[in-house]
Each structure stands twice: as structure tokens, then as C-alpha cells.
Amino acid sequence: MSVPVSWYLALSAVLFGIGAIGALTRRNGISIFLSIEVMLNAANLSLAAYARQFGEHTGQVIVFFVLAVAAAEAAVGLALFIGVFRGRRTIDVNRMNLMQH
Amino acid sequence: MSTFLALAAGNTLTRLVFFPTAACLPLLFLRRGAVRAVKIYTLVVSLVEVLFGLAYVLSHAAHSGPDGAFPLTRDPRLPWIASYGIHYDLAMDGISMPLALLTILLLPIVILGSWRGIERHWRAFSAAMLVLTTGVLGSLLAYDLFVFYVFWEVMLVPMYLVIGVWGGERRIYAAIKFFLFTMAGSLLMLVGILWLGWTFKMVNGGVWSFAYEDLLRLDLPMGSQVWLFAAFALAFLIKVPIFPLHTWLPDAHVEAPTGGSVILAGILLKLGTYGFLRFAMPLFPQASRAHVPLLVALALIGIIYGALVSWVQVDFKKLVAYSSIAHLGFVMLGLVAADLVAWQGALLQMVNHGLSTGALFLLVGMLYDRRHTKQFADFGGLAKVMPLFAFFLVFSTLASAGLPALNGFAGEFLILAGSYRALGWPAAVATFGVVLAAVYLLKMIQLTLWGPLTRDENRGLSDLSAREVLALAPLCLLMLAIGVAPNFFLRPSQPALSSLLAGYRQRAEAPAPARAALRPLAAPTQANARSTPLAGAPR
């Protein structure tokens, strides 16, 4: 039997939630970024699922582009982490509070 | 734009309003150190402005009717923000004419009075004063509520700077207090203006207008009228100021330099009462009628409370400041009474207060320039060393105290007589303020001029210089002229006031409609207006 699309969607929702929780709770910047990747994947999954549901390509195309975006984001983000680490020797976001609030 | 420039070149209100600001530009090219040049330049500019003012008024007064009425004169309306029905629209009638003239007249006097007191940044000071004049004149002459609001706010910044830059110890506190108080009221008024404009649009088939004459035609239901009236009244009452919204005034006056105080007391406060007369009452007649008891109570509190607090002051300037609260209480009472005589008196009293309190502030400033103190404890017996100062102080004080044959009396008498006719006993209560005025003003004279000259620092004080006399003399002459022959000053504004009053009364007595409606145009708007002829200007 074929799996109902809503199951995929539910899975994606749960994955998204897990990612969000991770992004909100980790202290290590890169871990946060990893969690965000989980969220992106969750979104991708639901896009693919919807594409399947409608039987057309749009969802897949979006996923395709998101892959590229994720790559670009990762490049810039990781470069940033390197830059920050160079100055501060840490990527713990809890310690990134030089600024007056 | 080109039409605007063409207007500014002629004998028009536009020239009157914008000349001072335009005259700021050359200030940029004067050297920073050339203080004397700046002072003289500013004085010349202000005198030219006086000439412009007189030229305008006299040229139109020549057309006044047999009743001596100053005609409604206006510049051609120029579309400003046409898509919102906003027009650049300046007009002068008998109500705004005296106040505008007062404003213009006070400008050179303020410059003369600040000659010594202002020690730094003269260019900026001149610019502030000139821009302030534009703002005040614009507010007085605007015939479009949007334009009015713009000018109204334009006044704030220069005054804020004048207090804050050239003021005394606590100048920043005072400047901010002044700004925030005024702004608090005017922002709500802005909402009111917008609401009004929108309502007009709703009943006018989707066409915007903020023109005063158009908005006057709006009949609003009581519900919205009350709120709108509250918004407008708040803005104006803060400016007046009326208890309990008055606390900015003593601070602002005490801290402001002489010129600032003169302008503040002489003109800025009047805009509160002027606005009340011009906008708050006629636009919302039923609502204002419904709040007469409250407003009367506030006016009375202002009169009595201002006088009493003034009495116990130990600072010369603060005493005069509080006296303004009392004096403007009279004006408010006159306005609220909605009686022609009271209105005439109120309008006259606005001018009077500008003259006499302006003179008093100038005198305080002259003393401060010499002694760098304003405490009564530091003075006493000054009449001995400064007879001219004593003369002018006594003269202005008496005018302020409402001594007959001087201006204060004419205004107060008309206000109170009219108010008594319209309101009854509250006017009698207010009349008691006359007694209190004598109490605090004579105390003021007592502590400065009379008694033995006890302090050694005061022995060497020089009497007023020719420049200072020149600043004071026109004020005192006007005080005398108004007191002796008020009719000369009343006649030009009487028809304007009486038609405004007639409209107000007629509407105030009718019940408010259930929904907003537009009254039909009685006559073409331009019919009774005499426009400045201007070749090629689009109408």
C-alpha cells in the first residue's frame, strides 16, 4: 500500500519541531546551524510530499533550489564561524554578548 | 513653485510669512565672529518685516468698510498636496490681523532686548527667532488645517532651541518639558485634524479637503464631536496654558533667555487662545457648548490659582510667568463666554498680554543682564539708581494689573463685562482676580524698586540704555494707546468676530446631528474675500 502524503507531512512537522527545539537550545553556534539544517530538510520533505500529492514538479524544483541555497548559506555561515572563532576562540552563542543592551 | 515665488515677491501674506525665514540664508555667509554684523542684520531684517507687515495691513485697511472692519484678505490658494485636498492657503482677517501685527512688532523688540543677554551663537539665535516668526505668522494666517498644523509644529523647534541653548541652569529640562507638553497636545490634535479631514471626505463624496471654510461646514454627531473637541482643546489648552497643564510654563520662562520669554509669553501662548477661538469652538460648537462649565471652571482656577501662586514667588521671572497663567485665564473665560463683547475683549487682551508681559520680561532680562540674578532678595530700592527702569517697570506693571487708561483694563473690562452678561457669577469670581493681580504685581514692584537700597552690588547699576529704551518705548506707547482708545484696535476685528460668533451660536444651539453631514455652501467661498491680485496666478 502506498503511504498517505499526510504521513510525510506529519513527519516533516515533527522533524521541523525537533530542529527548532535544537536551534533554540544549543549553545554551540555550529550545532544551532545543524539544527537549522534539520528544519530545512523538514521543509524540503514536505515540499516533496506536496509535489507528490499534486503530481507536479514545483515542489521538487523548490527543493532543488533550496539545496543550492543551503550550500551557499553553509559556506557563508561557516566562514563567519571561522571569523568569529579567530577573534574570540569560541563559538558559544551565550558568550556572544559584547554589546550593551 | 514659481507661483509661490511670484507671490513672495508681492505685497502678500506669503512675503510676510516667509521673508524672515528667507532672510536666514544670508546669515550663513556672515562670519562666525561677526556678532555685531549679525545683530544689525537681524535688526534690519526685523524692521523690514515690520514695514512689510504695516504695508500689507495698511494697504488692505484702506479697503475697510464703513464699520472699520479689516477685510478678509487672502493670498491665492495654491495646491500643495492636491491629492489630499491640501492647499497652501493664507488669509488674514480681523481676528488674526492684530496678533500677526503683534508678532511682527515684537520681533525687532526681541532682537533689541537680546542684544546683551545673548552671548553665544548669535547667528543661530537670529535664525531661530526668524524661523519662529515664520512659524507663528503661518499658524495665525493659515486657512487650511494641515497648513496650520505644519506651522504650528514649526514653531516648536526654534523655541526649543532658544530655551535649550541660551537658557539658564535647568534649560534642558525646561526645553524638553516645553517641547513634550506642547507636542503631546498637538499630536492628538493631528489625529483630530486627520479624523476631521477624513470625515469631510466621507460626506463630500470622496473628495478630500482640509480647508478651514470647508471643515466649518461639517456638522458632526455629538459622539465624535466630543472627542475631536477634546483633541483640539487639549492642544490649545496646553499652549495657553490652563491648569493643570501649565507646569511647563514657569520652567520654560525661568530658563528661557529674555527674547525667548518675550516671544513665548507675547505670542506663543496666544496661539493657544487663538486656536481655541478660531478652531476648537467654531468647528465643534455643540461639544464646546456642552463643556462650558468645565472650561469656565478651568479658566477661573487659572485666574485665581495663577495669581496666588504668582504672589508667593521669590523669583522675579517666575512671578511674571505665573501671572501669565492668570492673565490667560481671563482670555479663556472670555472665549468660553461666547459673547461678542467678551470675545472682543479676549482678542484685545491677547494683544495686551503680549505687550505688557513682553515688556515685563524684557525688563526682567535687562535687570538680569546687569546683575545675573532674578531673585527678589537681591534687589530692592532700585528706583534710586535706575529711575528709567523704574518708570518702565511701573508702567508695564500697571498695564498688566489692569489700570484703566492702559491696555490691560480695556481687555479685562470687556472680557468680564461680556462674560458677566453670558455667564453670570463666574465672571464676578474672575473679577476678584483683578484684586489678586494688584497683590502680586505690587509685591513685585515693592521688592525690586522700593525700599532702601540695601545691597552694595546694586549701587553701581546703570540705568537703561538708549537701546533698551528703544525696545520698551513702542510697547509702552501701544499700551497707552490701546488703553486710551481701544476702539481703534477693536473696530477692525469686530465684524469678523461677530460673524464667527453668529455662526457659532447658531450651530451650538441647534442639536448635533445623528450622523456627520455637510451644510451647503452659503455663498461662494471667495465672494467675501479680497484676494491679492496676482497676474497669471492660477485660481
Place this chain on the structure above:
Amino acid sequence: MHALDWLWLIPALPFAGAVLNGVVFGWGGRRAPRPLVNAVALGAPLASLAVALACIWQYAQGAWPQPVERVAYAWTTGDLAIDVAFLIDPLAAVMLFVVTFVGFIIHLYSVGYMAHEEGYQRYFAYLNLFMAAMLTLVLGNNYLVMFVGWEGVGLCSYLLIGYYYDQELAPYAGKKAFIVNRVGDFAFLVGMFALVARFGTLDYTRILPRIAAHPGLVTGEYWAGLSFAGFVGLCFFIGAAGKSAQIPLYVWLPDAMAGPTPVSALIHAATMVTAGVYMAVRSNAIYQLAPGISLLVAVVGAATAIFAATIGLAQNDIKKVLAYSTVSQLGYMFLAVGVGAYTAAIFHLTTHAFFKALLFLASGSVIHALGGEQDMSKMGGLRKHLPITYRTFVIGALALAGIPPLAGFFSKDAILAASAAAGHWVLWAVGLLTAGLTAFYMFRAVCLTFHGELRADPEHPAHPAPGEPAPALHLHESPPVMTVPLVILAAGAVAAGWFGIPKVLAFGADLDRFDRFLAPVVARIRGANPLEHDVGAAADLFLIALSVAVAAAGIALAVRAYGGERGPARDRVLAERFPALYGLVANKYYVDEIYDRLIVRPLAWLSRVFWKVVDTFIVDGSINAGAYATELTGDIGRLSTTGNVRNYALYFFLGVILLFWWLVR
């Protein structure tokens, strides 16, 4: 050319004099040459007197008894039209004469009295200004013009009381006078407003005849049980009480003696203080229609008369005695107004102007001679040194005491007779008693001042000007420029009464020219009987005799008590014997102190509360608290920006959830 067209010149001339001397010549304290100053200072009132006499003459010859009005210009037009206009009628004519005549005399006297003063020029400027204001008051054809003069004289009074402005107390006395007067003015103004509200005008000729013709206009209840006439009458009376120093507003007048003595003579005896009486008489139509208020006026007048007289008994300052006497005599005049004897009031006003001015000027001569000494306990025996002064002073005292045939006798008697005739026997009795007291304290003063031995220390005058060497005492008669006025006034004090000799004493002949001349001023109220004050010739004669007897008794008692060297000792004895009573009287019943405790101090306290508590603490405090609370909210709120990006993400996340809930709820 009709002299009445020049009516406006009468106040304008002295005004011009004031401007010339005060502003033009005296700019910034400069001094013009003395002859020039004198020419202006005396010329203006003299010219004014001349015009006034011409006008009176012409009026008496021609227009009498109709009032004549001359409009100068419109003060306001339209809804409330008020003209600056002048009016001459019998009442104005009498006042005009008194003011210009006595005024000029006193100007003349001042030339001598003030000769050595530094502020000579300023003095005359003020004095001329006073003349202008007083004449405006008298000549105005409406209440507003009257009020202009009314306040103008108040101002001059303020300036002249505080003439010695560099002293400690004189300016305070001036201020007190002005403020107390203002309390009265407040009521006067309210009365005017009431008239404006009802009649739309303030012209005498458009209000008073109308009231008289239609009493119904003003008799209905208006306010708190008062009719309109009652209300206006009450207001005007309070105003008059302020100006004319009646209970409870008399307190300023004794203090006003801080001014130069000629000022006291002119302003605080002869003219200004009588303005209240003038105003009340001018408004007699109103008072006739307000019997209750009239009674009040009479009672207050009588009370003031006796009250001030008792205080006068124990004063040691010669000018204070005269001041209380003035208060007392003004009380008489109001008594007359209250009982409806309007012409009698004006009659007494006129005679009083002569003899009281005389008394003041004579006392001024004394003070002048003693180098500023006013304390009678330091005088004595001066009759040898100052013969003319002495004689004129005694004439004035006799006139005041009401000894026939001097002026005071006729006028005072007219009042007493009128009170008796009106049936107010209590008031009459009070008046009579006052007459006795008056005679007593006047002759106490005569004795203390002129009889006995000189008690002053010739080397050390009591009141040297501060910072200046004490002037030597020059005990000699004043120069002619001072004594001639005394003599002229003395003649007036003797003869002024002869214009109003009552029928009983004229053996039925109508010699009461004064009453005849003034009679048109008293309004004839429609439907009311004309006032008739006649108790019958016999009773009249008896009453006259009684009053003369009482006066004579007063004099006798005074001479007995204070004659010779007993004077000052007598006061000490009295003080020891009746300490409470003497203290009470000598301290003027502590009225000033009561006012201070009851009104001034609570009001000052209240004002401070307003300032410090209401203004600073409550109003400003709540606004500042609001600002502070706003700032505090911001300060607390900014803690939300922790700097930790995870918190920021959480805000975002929670925001999303919140908005979603809002959207689908």
C-alpha cells in the same frame, strides 16, 4: 465759544502738566529748572481751575438743572458702546469746584512744603496726575470714565503715599492702600458688569433716569434675595467703602499718612476719599430703590464714624488723628447717603474738604517746622512759634467739631437732622456721640500740639532722613506760600457752610442754596414720595442745640484733660487706669492684625501650598512620575534584549505561535 466745549480741558491740563514734569522734563530722573517746574506744576491746575470756574459759571447760568454732556470720542462701539465723554450737572459742578479749588491751593502750599525735597519734580508730576484723574472721575458721564479716574486717583494715591520710596514703610502703606482699594474696585466692577448686562450701557443719563422712570426694571429679585438695585447698590457701596475708607476697608487710610502731608490733605482728606460718596450720590436712584442697602450704608457709615472716632482718641501721631477723623467724617457722609440725605452728604463733603484740608496743611506746617516730627507727645507750646498755623488749625478744629457758625456745623447738622427726620434715631444718637468724640480728640490734638511747653529735643529731631545729617530744627512760622493757603482754606472753613443754612436757622428763609442747586441730582422715583426730612422746626432747633452742646462739651472735656502741661501725662494715666480699653483703642482694635491673621496669612499659606504642593508636587510630580515610569519601563524592557541570540530566536518562535493562535482562535 461755549466754555462747556472745553470741559475736556479740565482734566487734560493737569495731565499735560504731569506728562511734562514727569516724563518730558523728568526723563530718567533728570531735573528741570525749578521755575519751569513750578510754572508747569502750578500753571496746569490753575488753568484747570479757571476753565472749571468758567464752565461752572456758564452751567449755573445756562443749562442748570439739566446735565450737559460732551463726547470726546468713542471708547468702544458696537455691542457695548462706551464713550469717553464728560458731563456737568449740579453734582459734578460742586465736585469740580471743590477739586480744582482745594487742589490748586494745595499745589500752592506744596511749593513751600516740598521745596527741599529731592523728588520735587516727581512730586508735582504725581500731584498733577492726581488732579487729572480726580477731575476725570468727577466729570465722566458714565461709570467707566468714572472708574478710569477712580483707579487713576488710586494709582496717584499709591505713588504719593509711597513718595518716600526709599523708606521702609511708606511703599508698604502705598501698596496696602492700592490693594484694599482694589477689593472695593472689584465690587464696583461687578456692579458695572451687572449694569452692562441689564442696560447695555454705563451712561448715567441712560441708566439712572430710566431706573427712576421704571423702577420695576430693577426691583425684582436678582441674586440671593437682593433686587437688582440692591445688588448693584451693594456692589457700588463696597467699591465706595474701599475708596472712602469705610468699615471694613478703612484700614489703608491711617497708614496712608506715610505720604507727604499736602498729599494727605488733598487726596486722603479733601478729594479722593470722598469719591465714594460722590459715586453713591451719583447713583442715588439705585439706592433709593434699594432701601435695605441704603440702611446698610447708613449703619456702616455710622459705625465707621464712631469706630474711627474712638480710635482717634488715643492716637499720638497728629496725622493719624486727622486720618481717623477723616474716616469718621466719611462715615458721616455715608450715614447721610444711607438715610437719603444726598445733598447733605455732598454738603458735608464740601465743607469737610475745606476744613480737613486746612487741618492737614496746618499740621503739615507744624511738622515742617519740627523737621518731620509727627508725634504729638514731642510737640507742645507751638502756638507761640507758629501763630498763623495755630489760628488756622483751631479754626479748622472748631469747624470740624461743628461749632457754629463754622462750616462743619451746618453740614454735620444737616446730616444729623436728616437721620433724625428719617426716623433712624439710633443712627442719629451715634452721630451725635461721634460729634462729641470728634470735638474731644480734635481739641486734645490742639492742646497737645500748641499748648503747654515744647517737648521736642531741638538738637535731635526724631525722623532724620536716612543717611543724611539731621536738619536743624527751625522753629519759625512757615513761609507765605504755605500760610496763604492756610488762610484761604480757613476762610473757606468758616464760610463754606453759609451756602447751606437750614431753614430753621434762617428764620424760614430759603438760604439753603446748596440744597437747591443740588436738588436736581436726586432722582425722583416714579411712584415714590419725595424724601422729606423735616421733624418740625422746634425739634430741629432742639437737635441743633443738642449737637452744639455735645460738641462744646467735647471741647471742654478735652481742654480740661489735656490743656496746659497735662497732655501726655493724661494719656499715661488713662493707659494705666484702663489698660485693656486703652490698649485696644490705641492699637486700633487690632484690626490690621486680625486681617493679617484671618486673611493675609491663610491666603499666603494657601498660595504656598498651591505652589509647593499642588504645582510642584502633585501636578508636576505626577507628570514627572509618568515620564519616570515610562523610562523605567524602557529600562526594564531593555533587559529583554539579552544579547543572547537564542533568546531572540525564542521570541521569534513564540511570536509565531502567538500570532498563529490569534489568527485561528
Place this chain on the structure above:
Amino acid sequence: MSRADLLSLLPELILTAGGVLILLLDALLPGARRAWTGIALLTTAAAAWGACAAWTAAASDPALTFGGLLETSRMTLAFSQAVLAATALCLLASQGYLRREGILAGEYHALLLWCATGLLLMLRANELLTIFLALELLSLCLYSLAGYHRRVKVSMEAAIKYFLMGAFVSAFALYGIALVYGATGQTRLDAIGAAFAAGRVTVAASLGLLLLVTAFGFKMSLVPFHAWSPDAYQGAPSPFVAFFSVAPKVASALVLYRLLAVTAQGSNAARWSEVVALLSALSMVTGNLLALAQRDIKRMLAYSGIAHMGYLLLALVTLDRDSLNAVFVYLLAYVLMNAGAFAVVAMLYRRPGEQHLIGELAGWGYRFPLLGGCLAICMLSLAGIPPTMGFFGKYLVFLQAISEGHVRLAVLGVVTSLVGVFYYLRVIYVLYMKAESREPEGLLIDGWGRAAAVLAALGTLLLGLWPADLLQWLIGATGTR
């Protein structure tokens, strides 16, 4: 791809090419770095011309190209020009700063131009995927530029905070796109709108749109999505903040408008207005209150920006044909006054990385009359005092709110802007009413920077005095809707 498609893409192409050109020149002629600003400015000007040309050449107004993906209309033209104006001001302000800090290099200009490309694409895009990609494009540029001053710790910190938040939010945006796509099967906004209008509004679609709205709310720093902006503005290079604090908001506002226009067609439009009203109220209140507590001028401006976006939303609470005019005028004013303020801040504060205390400007209004005056004018405009454009913008949005019956919201706006007046005035009184507290040292005030400040201030004033033509032109834009 047709010629029309290409022509419509002209401004973006010019900007991209300009960036590439600068990058190439930077590699080839490193010595001529100081010319890059000029080239970048020329590119911006060319792009502005290109935008006009694309609009003029468009077949209709609005014209859709790339199969309906890209809109060319008067309104997109206006918003594009606002973005380009911000770019130009930023470029002008940057030169001196970059030289002073020794970090002048072509990447800065290239990234800035590309960021503008992204913004232009985003505001013109009519389709969710395009919007998302443009958003990512500009975001990456912003991350890189925020951390451009690598020596400065706070610059990097600002960048990383912004990056983490940005990535987190784009995940939400993406999920939102997925949900909307799932609910309607469409990614083109007009088609989605049609679906909404047809009554096919599911809860999932609403949530999807909400996620997108929040993503742009984040870019506009609306409360509660705002918290990043003070840190990011404080840390990022000041002249860049002149761009950073305005341009993304301009573009996002138009996208937000498009999204809200979709919701307005749905059956729960009223609920949506409530949401917008809530965001508006929260932003006005929070922004102003927190700005009040700031001592650092950049943070103060950040919070004030939050408040300003709250005011802006007043016009979007209920959409009608005038909303967008108000929004645009407000944004243009905001661009000029905020960019002007940051330009001055960039010149008058040395030592990036430390605080930019307002108090440090004490008395400098007289030492630097021109810059002080410009800053003062910008502050007055921010405070909404006539005759500045800031006032006129406020006037329009309040008018819009009142026209739609949201009087209470307008009153709230008025009350909160009173708080705003207080902290803007603080800058002015520090400038003119306090005694100098420090000597200016190490500043580099060049003609470019002055030009930025003067242009911004002058624009604020002149457009405040003569807004009519602008408005008239804009009304032509919305009149066709």
C-alpha cells in the same frame, strides 16, 4: 526568455554587472581602490536609469515578465528607487569610513550592489520561490557585510547573530512556502490570492502565509521578531547600517504588502488586520520604550526603527488603494532620515566596536555645523516634526489608519511617538545644548560622507515641503489597481 523579460531585468543586470566589474578591477588594479565608490555610484545611477527604462519599456502597468514572476510597475519602480537611494547614500557614507578603518576593498561595493540586486528582485517578485531566493541572496550579502569589519569583534558578533537568526527564520519562511504551496498548489501570489478569494483558505495556508509574514516581519524588525536588530546595527559597520537599517525594510514592506494583499482576499481578512494591528501596536510600544532607555545612538536608532516599522504597519492594517502610497512615502522618508543619521554617525564616531554613546556628541553641533545640522534635521524628521518628510509620512499613515477606522491605533501611535520625540530630542540637545566633552580625533570626514548627510537631510526637508509631485506620481501607480 524574451527580449521583454530581459529588458525588465535591466536594473538587476546592471547592478550585478557592476559588482562583478568592481570585483575584477579590485583584483587587477588594487591601487585604484578609492575609485570603486565612484564606479559603484555610477552603477547605482545606471540601475536607477535602468529601472526607469524597464518601466517605460513595459507593455503595461503593472507588467509581468518571466511568466508572471517579475512585476514591473510604477510602484515597484518607486520602491526600487528607494532601495537604490539607500544604496547610493550608503556608498557615499562608506568611502571615508572604509579608508579610515583601512578596509577599503572592492568586495564591499560588490556585495552592496548585489544586495541591492537581491532587494530589487525581491520587491518585484510575484512568486514565492523567487522571493525566497532573492531573500537568501540579499541575506547572504547582508551577513557578509555586517561582518565586514573583521578586526572588530562586535562586527563579527553582529554578523553571526544576524546570520543565525536569519537562517532560523528562512527555515520558517521555507516551511511557510511549503504550507502555502501545499494548500493551494501554487507559488505565484496572484494565483494564491485567487485561491484565497475562492474561499479555499485552509488553516495550513493561513499558517504558511503567517510564517512568511513573520519572516518579513523579521527583516523589518517588527516586535516580537525584532531583537536582533539593535545588536546587529551596533556591531555592523556604521555606513553599512545606513543601508542595512533601511533597504531591506523597504523591500520587505512591499513583499509584506503583497502577502497581506493575498490575505485580504480571504474570508478571515479581519483576523489578519488584527494580527497586523497587534504587530503594529507591539512594535510602536516596545520600540519607543526601549529606544528611550538607550545611550548608544546606533541602538537607539535600531529601536526607533522598530517603532517606525510599527507606524508603517498602521497603513497596512486594512488595505486599500491608498495604503501603498502611505507606505512608500513613509519608507522613503525613513530611508532618507535614517541613512542620513547613520552616515553622520559613521563619520563622527571613531573606534568601531565600542559604544556609540549619544553623550559623546556633546556640543559638536557647533564644531561640525553641517553634519550636526544634518543629524538634527534627520532627528526632527524621525520625530515627525514638520516640515520634514518624516512628518508627512507619519501624516499619511495616520490618515490611512484613521480612514480605516483604526482611530485608537492611531492614538496609540501618537502617544508612543511622543515618547519618540523625547529620545530624538536628546540627540539634538546633546548636540547643541551641552558643553563639548571630547576632542575629535582620528575622524575622517570626506566630501562623499558630507554629501551623503546633506543629500539625506536636504531630501528630507525638500520632500517634506513639496511631497505633492511624488504623491501625485504614486497615485498614478495605485490608481490602476
Place this chain on the structure above:
Amino acid sequence: MELAIFILFAGLALVSSIVVVTHKNPVYATLSLVLTLFSVAVLFVLLGAPFLAALQILIYAGAILVLFLFVLMLLNVGRQEGPSGHRVQLFTALLGGVAFAAMLVLLFWRQQGGPRPPAAPLSAQLVSLTALAQELFGRYLLQFEIVGLLLLVAVVGATVLARRPPPREPEAEP
């Protein structure tokens, strides 16, 4: 069969993603993410998107995560302390995340009316790479170009950020 695969890889994805967000060591978290990505790739295949699955493995798991690992090694961040010191943050995040996910799950459930098969059958057209490519370079050309620029930006941005900062050399000029 399909169901079994779905359950298996869904479970795997869940478990591995939980590890990603909870593991203290970012290196392990990264490796675990590889597993998640792989599971999702398998699900892509089930959903008829084999091309995406390939890309997912190649680009995502292959390139991106290697980049992550590389940076982690470079920075030698290693073990970091537990998720949070902030209990409120942790608790709220958990609650919010769970609520959000639950809400969505509920939403999908309600919306779809329980589990039911997709509306359209799995067509060959959907699975075909050609069709996808045509779409990419036809309808989605603009986006493709944007992505090109995006990658350029990423390259430049990454160099800007990661390059060693130049020494301070302010131009000495007024």
C-alpha cells in the same frame, strides 16, 4: 513494502535528528545529520523524486556536511557543555517546539481527513529527470539565474568573512 520503508526511514530520520539536536559533541551531531539527510533522501525516492535524493546525498550529505566537519575540525571546537544553562529557555523552547509540531500534525491530520493516499498517482512524468530539467531551465530560469548570483555571493562573502583580517592600515590623510 513502501510503508515499511517509510516507517523505517522515518524512524531513522527522527532518531538521528534527535541525536543531531541533543548530542553534546558537534562532530557526532554532524555525523548524525548525515544519517538524517540520508533517510530523507530515501523518503524523496518514495515520493517520486529520485533526482532530489541523489542531489541530497551528493551535495548535502557529501559536500555541505563535509564542510561542516572540516570547519569543526579546523576550529577544534570539540565537546561543548550541555544544551543550555538557561532552564527557562530550554523549557519554553521544548514546549513551544512540541506544541508547534503537534499543532501541525493535528492540522495535517484534520485537513486530510485521516490517512489517505495522494490525489494523483505517481506518474512517470513526475519522476523523470528530463521533465524536471525542462522546468528548471524553462519556467524557473529566473530563479536559476538568481541562484547563480547567490552562489557567487556566497563565494565572495565567504572569502570576505573567513580571510584573515588585514592589519590596521588607516590611510594617513585628513
